[in-house]
Amino acid sequence: MNNYAALFQAEGEEIIKLGQSISEEDFTHLLKTLEKNTNNVFLTGCGTSAMAARKVTHTLNVVGISAFYLNPSDAVHGGLGQVKKGDTVIFISKGGSTKELTSFDQNVKEKQAKIVAITENVDSVLAKNADLVVKVKVEKELDEFNMLATTSTLAVISLFDVIATILMKDENFTKKAFLLNHPSGKVGQRLAKDVRND
Structure with missing residues (x-):
């Protein structure tokens, strides 16, 4: 196996391990939180976690969840005004x-919005203040220093990819509904063709 193929395999194996190790109770709680939520969902993070939050926001939007990215620096300069009682952050x-x-x-808590922490450190500040903590931990990042947020970022995205896929099934998310949310691009073309043929 060549070097780059080995890296692909290593990252894939970490995602498989996550699927085997993640708490079923916490996973189900997160799934039900999103499934039952009739308000807005906000996702926030810094650095690479911000990129993961943006990707998750998009995925949830596609499957019909009203999700928004909350920029941390904007949040503390008035952006928190969009967070209301009953929302999930x-x-x-x-x-x-x-x-x-x-x-x-703490501001989010005082607004009576639900706080979910996605972290590998269940003893952290965010975890202690959260209503729900989902531990997402990988054994090793992909780089030789075990520092670059690679596998850990993919693990968070994978968690919500799985959540979104289950939500689609549980909510009987149809191709027609998918097309309404995603009318453009190659996906939109395929969906339009499928809807016409159904």
């Missing part, structure tokens, strides 16, 4: 103590 943070995020989690 999902904090994505590997270490769970990023000061840009811990600077406003």
Whole structure:
């Protein structure tokens, strides 16, 4: 096996391990939280976690969840005004103590929005203040220093890919509904053709 193929395999194996190790109770709680939520869902994070939060936001939107990315720096300068009672705010943070995020989690709590922490550190500040903690931990990042947020970021995205797929099935999400949310691009073309042929 060549070097790059081995790296692909290593990353894939970490995702498989996550599927085997993640708490079923916490996973189900997160699934039900999104399934039952009739308000808005906000996702927030810093650095690479922000990129994961943006991707998850898009995925949830596609399957009909009203999700929005909450920029941490904007949040503390008035952006928190969009968060209302009954909303869900999902904090994505590997270490769970990023000061840009811990600077406003209490504000979210006072607004009576539900706090979900996606982190590998269940003893972190965010985890202790959360209503639900989902531990997402990988044994090793892909780089030789075990520092670059690679596999851990993919693990968070994979978690919500699985959640979104289950939501589609549980909510009987049809191709027609999919097309209404995603009318353009190659996906839109395929969906339009399938809908016409159904």
